Amino acid sequence: MLAKALTGSNRYWGWIVLLLVVIGVGFSCYLWQLKEGLTVTGMSRDVSWGLYIGQFTFLVGVAASAVMLVLPYYLHNVKEFGRITVLGEFLAVAAIIMCLLFVIVDLGKPMRLLNMILYPTPNSLLFWDMVVLNGYLLLNIIIGWHVLEAEYKAVSPPRWLKPLIYLSIPWAVSIHTVTAFLYAGLPGRHYWLTALMAARFLASAFASGPALLILLCYILKKYAGFDPGRAAVQKLAGIVTYAMIVTVFFVALELFTAFYSQVPGHGMQSLQYLFVGLEGHRGMVPFMWVFVFLSALALVLLINPATRAREKTLLVACGSVFGALWIEKGLGLVIAGFIPNPFERVSEYAPTLPEVLITLGVWAAGLLVLTVLYRIVVAVKKESALGNEG
């Protein structure tokens, strides 16, 4: 089955080469970072996590969103998702691989990574995050691969797969809950210290992940000749709509608690920094207003049934959801947690060029994995469709 990835059009190979080039550039920058240390990044003693950990956090959400296909299909018999659950599972695989790479490029001493296994520390949520992320990666590889292989061989999937599929549902919830707990359990970081964090993470995950899937389905239809079907996309669009409403609602809840209580330390200063600037530091303000604009646009286009049903406007809505939540979670959430610092000073963060190139390199690596996996899916689906007709 893997051999299918080695066949493809010139456009397919061109895309692969482009990704390899971006990976190469990112990897060269990473080698430089290894040599010089994290001084080549924009991180500082005050903002000690930045773009890398932001991407990690955002992508855990994308990975978790596979459950939004698996759960309706296997528990509620939503037939429309039958053709695309494997797309969700393979998206999860690619996203988790990116998550793990982002953690690794963020480490000061990556060669000591195995210390996490050699000295397992259950009181650390990072330890549990490692456990659940790797478990989820494995689950999705096994499930996705066997389901697809069964389709390839025109047999039913092995019976032992069912329990694993059911297990993957709570497991998906666990990866984003544990990732939220990484933040929500720290005493001095008021912006993160909220019981809403895990719920917020899950809601935004179930918006951004399915939104990306809709975009991917469109790309597959347009460029790979595989149509997942309008019904499936519309079902996904419904999920994105609800999840986006809940996400924006949750953000509003945080704003209310912070600003009505007027407790500076209850996240108010961080939110001020994000939306209006704090003590003259306004680095994140433009981004956050783009977030507001994109969220509003997405909600209008999604809630209105006519624009949700029309392909073009739905794609704009999904792009907006993805962009908005990338800003909110992939940038704002992590950075604002460090502002102001423990001495109530504002010290801003902006990524450096090598940091951005390394980040792009990791994204390209994830896209490469996704491309190869989706290439196999499309080939198998096309073949089995021919088989069914013949």
Place this chain on the structure above:
Amino acid sequence: MKIGAVGGLGLVFLPAVKGFAGSGALRDAAGAGSAVGRKWAMVVDMQKCWERGAECRDCILACHRAHNVPEIPDPEEEVKWVWTERFEHAFPEQVHEYLAEHLRDKPFLVLCNHCENPPCVRVCPTKATFKGDGGLVMMDYHRCLGCRYCMAACPYGARSFNFRDPRPYLRELNPAFPTREKGVVEKCNFCTERLEEGLPPACVEACPAKALVFGDLDDPSSEVRRILSASYTIVRKPELGTRPKVYYVINPGLGNSGGR
């Protein structure tokens, strides 16, 4: 590695024979040579420090020299174990609009609080930071991954990360203490290597004003306990439940010259 080994040998083989010098004289500190069963703490009396004059940095220099702390010019990547912050930054939740200026602007010595309930230890995924004997919050530089989770967890900004190789930034090398590599976190260790030898922390010993007192909270007759029971003292961010063990004496009329 070599330097680390030498430091290690020192810890193991040098018998603790010296009594504590300086103001924070510790009872039977020379006894066991280990800190088992103790609860080390520091009391900082800034009034004494200020009376000495603003230029004195003896405690900081002594600490940074003893522990090979590099002098990195870029404030974003600074490594520091003990330094000063103005009152409004050290105790931001204690500040109000009309706080006497002479207090608000006064420097306070800040360092790792060696919390009784340390969040940094809770989050470390490898036990590279851990609670050692005497309640000290310790670091193992050879196990640290450099994930910086502890820096996110510390509410006191007490942790520094080696964004670059620190060795070129050492003015002089103390061969008795390990240097660090790039990519690991470090912080004040309450001079555990000196405690093992029965010596007080370097900053305490170096302070000409005797503004720093070090001792055992478990010993009711210790100097720290005597000050804590007789004076009004505060800790940084007590509302976070970390239970810091660096205490600050607040005198009536604090900051006024001759206010005591």
